[in-house]
Amino acid sequence: MKILGLGGWSGSGKTTLLAKLIPELVRRGIKVSTMKHAHHGFDVDQPGKDSYVHRAAGATEVLIASEKRWALLHEIRDAPEPSAVDLVRHMGPVDLLLIEGFKREPHDKLEIHRARNGKPLLSADDPTYVAILSDAPVNGARLPVLDLNDIPAIADFIVAHCGLKAQA
Numbered sequence: 001m002k003i004l005g006l007g008g009w010s011g012s013g014k015t016t017l018l019a020k021l022i023p024e025l026v027r028r029g030i031k032v033s034t035m036k037h038a039h040h041g042f043d044v045d046q047p048g049k050d051s052y053v054h055r056a057a058g059a060t061e062v063l064i065a066s067e068k069r070w071a072l073l074h075e076i077r078d079a080p081e082p083s084a085v086d087l088v089r090h091m092g093p094v095d096l097l098l099i100e101g102f103k104r105e106p107h108d109k110l111e112i113h114r115a116r117n118g119k120p121l122l123s124a125d126d127p128t129y130v131a132i133l134s135d136a137p138v139n140g141a142r143l144p145v146l147d148l149n150d151i152p153a154i155a156d157f158i159v160a161h162c163g164l165k166a167q168a
Contacts, residue, residue: 002096002162003088007103007129008112009119010039014100017112017133017148022098024155029167031094035087037101045073095164108161112148113138130161 006014018034025032045052045062054062055075062073072090076082084105091097099107103122108130111123115136123129123143132138133148146154159166 001091001093002164003099003107004096004158004162005084005099005102005105005107005109005128006112007101007109007122008114009117009122011117012112012114012119013148014112017154018098018100020151021154021158024151025096025158025166028155028159030096030159030164032096032098033091033094035084035091035097035099035102037084037099039101044071096158096162110154110158111143114148131157 006017008014015036022032022034045055045064051062051064051073055073060075060077064071064073084099084102084107088097099105099109103109104126106128109126109128111121111129111132113119113121113132113134115134115138121132121138121141123132123141129143131144131146132141133146133154135148138145144157146157148154155166158164
């Protein structure tokens with residue numbers, strides 16, 4: 001399984017890009033999964049549901065399943081937040097795992113950069129970034145810069161960088 005991250009400051013458009021990029025990669029015959037980092041506590045469960053009651057009662061893991069999907073909820077409690085490397089071990093095998101966030105983890109990443117955000121380049125001091133995706137020219141970039149709006153070109157870069165075999 002190949003792993004590639006999308007890093008960028010909040011508001012740079014990582015999720016928006018993934019929503020366009022995933023269908024392009026899938027159209028090319030690449031099986032894709034995603035992993036997303038959330039900066040704050042989140043809950044995919046709802047108060048009053050049995051699974052929520054199980055977790056609230058102290059269960060470490062609760063698996064919910066139906067005919068359409070299943071989800072495993074794991075309570076961290078007082079343990080440290082797991083790294084991307086730790087979490088990848090829980091993912092099923094696919095051709096490509098795209099990781100949104102985890103911008104300082106050691107896997108290869110594409111930087112999403114928007115000039116209007118006024119933020120410095122993450123890739124300037126992080127060798128794990130392999131390209132910059134931007135909606136404007138990036139002065140002094142040491143990496144390839146791709147047009148953030150050119151989804152086929154970004155997909156081409158990913159396929160080549162990860163050594164994937166896309167189908168026509």
